[in-house]
Amino acid sequence: MLTTIMGWVSITILLLAALRLQITAEQPLLLSLICASGLLIMRKAIRTGKFSWAVGFVIIAVLFNPVVPIVGSGSDLWLVNWIALAMFLWAIVSLNTGRRLTVQSITNAIPRRESL
Numbered sequence: 001m002l003t004t005i006m007g008w009v010s011i012t013i014l015l016l017a018a019l020r021l022q023i024t025a026e027q028p029l030l031l032s033l034i035c036a037s038g039l040l041i042m043r044k045a046i047r048t049g050k051f052s053w054a055v056g057f058v059i060i061a062v063l064f065n066p067v068v069p070i071v072g073s074g075s076d077l078w079l080v081n082w083i084a085l086a087m088f089l090w091a092i093v094s095l096n097t098g099r100r101l102t103v104q105s106i107t108n109a110i111p112r113r114e115s116l
Contacts, residue, residue, distance in 0.1 A: 003040045007092045010037040014085040018078055032066040034084070041091045048095055057091070060084050 013030050038061035045054040063070045063080060 003037075003044050004092060006033070006037040006040055007088050010034045011085060011088045011092070014081050014088065018081040018085055028066045031064050034064040035061045035066060037088070038064065041088070041095065044095050045091070050095070053087075053091070053095075056087055060087065 010033060013034060038057045042054045042057035042061065045051070045057060064084070
């Protein structure tokens with residue numbers, strides 16, 4: 001759930017940046033949100049076995065890291081914003097995994113009691 005929420009937050013931020021709207025007031029916070037979302041989705045991609053996409057989200061996390069920002073919301077690297085936006089959209093749609101049943105619910109679907 002957290003990964004999905006963070007993904008949608010990142011999609012919103014990247015869409016605003018790709019459309020070249022002014023969102024530079026809190027740029028370190030926005031970059032850290034995108035970086036954290038990239039790491040969360042990377043973890044989800046590893047869990048589902050999509051390792052090439054995990055590498056892509058590591059690259060996104062490195063590009064949008066708040067310590068040494070490589071990609072900003074400026075007009076110089078808008079193509080990277082569009083690519084990251086497409087990747088986050090793909091991740092929200094494609095990496096959704098259904099709820100998993102617990103072991104107890106699988107093995108003990110109908111609890112039965114027998115008298116001695």
